[in-house]
Amino acid sequence: MDMEQSGGGGGIAARRPQPSPAAAGGGEDRLGALPDDVIVLILLRLDTAAAVRTSVLSSRWRRVWALLPELRFHLAPDGHRIREILDAPEALSLVCISVTTKVAGPESAAAWLPAAARRLSGDLVYHNMTAPARMKKRGDVLLPCFEKATSIELNMGFLRLALPSLGVFARLAELSLMRVRFRGQCELGDAVSSPRCPCLQKLNVYLSRGLHNLSIHSESLVQIVLDNLASLRELTIVAPNLQRLDVKHSLYEDDESEPVANITAPQLVFLMWRDVYDPESIHLGNLERLQRLSTNYFNVYGLQEDNQSCLSLLQLFKVIDTLRLPLVWQDIDEYEYLMGDMEMLPQIRFLYLSIFNQGHGVGANLFRVLRICTGLRKLSLVLRSSSSLECLSGCPCDEPTSWKTEELLLNHLEDIRILNLKGADHEVAFLKQLFKWATVLKKMTIAFDYQVSKSKAEEFRQALAGSSRPETFVGFYMYQDADKRVLVLIKPEDQGTGL
Numbered sequence: 001m002d003m004e005q006s007g008g009g010g011g012i013a014a015r016r017p018q019p020s021p022a023a024a025g026g027g028e029d030r031l032g033a034l035p036d037d038v039i040v041l042i043l044l045r046l047d048t049a050a051a052v053r054t055s056v057l058s059s060r061w062r063r064v065w066a067l068l069p070e071l072r073f074h075l076a077p078d079g080h081r082i083r084e085i086l087d088a089p090e091a092l093s094l095v096c097i098s099v100t101t102k103v104a105g106p107e108s109a110a111a112w113l114p115a116a117a118r119r120l121s122g123d124l125v126y127h128n129m130t131a132p133a134r135m136k137k138r139g140d141v142l143l144p145c146f147e148k149a150t151s152i153e154l155n156m157g158f159l160r161l162a163l164p165s166l167g168v169f170a171r172l173a174e175l176s177l178m179r180v181r182f183r184g185q186c187e188l189g190d191a192v193s194s195p196r197c198p199c200l201q202k203l204n205v206y207l208s209r210g211l212h213n214l215s216i217h218s219e220s221l222v223q224i225v226l227d228n229l230a231s232l233r234e235l236t237i238v239a240p241n242l243q244r245l246d247v248k249h250s251l252y253e254d255d256e257s258e259p260v261a262n263i264t265a266p267q268l269v270f271l272m273w274r275d276v277y278d279p280e281s282i283h284l285g286n287l288e289r290l291q292r293l294s295t296n297y298f299n300v301y302g303l304q305e306d307n308q309s310c311l312s313l314l315q316l317f318k319v320i321d322t323l324r325l326p327l328v329w330q331d332i333d334e335y336e337y338l339m340g341d342m343e344m345l346p347q348i349r350f351l352y353l354s355i356f357n358q359g360h361g362v363g364a365n366l367f368r369v370l371r372i373c374t375g376l377r378k379l380s381l382v383l384r385s386s387s388s389l390e391c392l393s394g395c396p397c398d399e400p401t402s403w404k405t406e407e408l409l410l411n412h413l414e415d416i417r418i419l420n421l422k423g424a425d426h427e428v429a430f431l432k433q434l435f436k437w438a439t440v441l442k443k444m445t446i447a448f449d450y451q452v453s454k455s456k457a458e459e460f461r462q463a464l465a466g467s468s469r470p471e472t473f474v475g476f477y478m479y480q481d482a483d484k485r486v487l488v489l490i491k492p493e494d495q496g497t498g499l
């Protein structure tokens with residue numbers, strides 16, 4: 001027998017947590033002498049299951065874990081064990097319960113959620129990391145009524161969720177549901193409306209299935225996000241204090257019927273409607289206070305019906321402060337050119353363009369956009385193409401080439417931000433023209449794609465030398481890493497001297 005198995009002074013025996021001398025029957029119990037609040041601070045740094053196991057260290061520690069204000073279970077193997085800990089008789093009210101599971105079936109969550117509802121007076125976070133293809137067990141998870149919870153975040157891993165038909169979530173301010181498979185005739189609208197959620201301010205539902213009809217009547221909601229629900233046929237929202245509404249890829253239409261929506265939100269400030277829109281069936285109500293609008297994708301090349309929702313929505317507004325518009329380049333050899341359909345835009349102060357150009361030139365098409373919104377004061381261009389290739393000479397993406405010589409006066413534009421430049425020649429050509437058009441430009445910020453080398457960025461910078469006016473500050477930035485978290489200014493000594 002080797003040393004690791006014998007327990008003779010090393011190996012496994014040496015690695016096991018050892019009780020304090022006092023717990024073993026002699027000596028001073030130094031761990032036991034620590035105040036409860038210090039022990040709690042130590043235990044808060046541990047996963048809750050590990051914190052419970054520390055009771056072997058000292059008789060004083062055996063029940064101190066029950067004083068923890070937060071319980072966190074990472075990759076918890078057994079929902080019944082979580083319930084046992086939550087049901088401990090000494091346990092106090094909790095400000096946070098966080099549970100992460102992997103490949104967990106419905107019985108796991110069903111085992112501990114009722115106990116959590118009894119104890120929680122703060123935040124609930126549950127993430128089930130199960131992939132849909134791996135789900136074998138069928139069944140529902142019944143969400144109990146959390147009367148004292150302030151926020152609930154559920155990522156169900158596409159488990160089926162049944163909502164409570166009774167009870168009031170009296171303090172709930174934020175509800176986020178992700179990867180939920182709603183059961184049968186879901187009553188989500190009833191559960192989140194004012195009678196049962198009188199304090200609810202934020203409702204977010206992402207990447208979920210089985211929600212066909214949603215009717216919300218709420219006096220308290222200020223934000224609603226519905227993202228990738230896919231099967232929503234009827235949507236009704238009556239929310240007099242709602243300020244933000246996002247509807248993305250959630251409404252379902254087929255050859256037999258169109259989705260129906262009725263929105264009453266007179267205080268709405270921000271609207272993202274990245275979904276089908278037909279004014280005959282989608283009624284957005286009074287939007288006089290709207291300041292920011294984000295539309296569906298506009299296809300530069302495609303089929304004419306592809307852009308109908310976007311164009312119909314834009315026609316609702318004559319004046320708006322901020323417009324977010326995504327432009328998408330399809331396969332330009334197979335589809336019709338559609339930029340001519342964009343004949344007018346609302347009068348706007350700030351234009352935010354997301355550009356999915358797949359390596360194609362952007363100058364001709366951005367010229368078409370800018371010439372119908374000459375009152376701009378701020379412009380943001382974000383290049384979101386994953387391609388680092390430039391198109392071949394003679395590609396129709398640069399037509400008509402008259403954009404390089406035509407006059408365009410952007411005499412209100414003071415601030416320009418361009419992100420994820422690749423350093424391509426067509427980008428140089430467009431920026432040179434942009435400097436000519438923006439006659440009162442004060443600041444231009446340029447950030448290169450994280451794959452661009454420093455030498456390539458410097459080459460691009462030199463290619464623009466002399467294009468800007470002396471009074472314009474032009475800052476070139478590079479990302480420090482692929483996470484795109486930190487931007488570093490190139491040649492900071494040039495600040496304030498243009499290019």
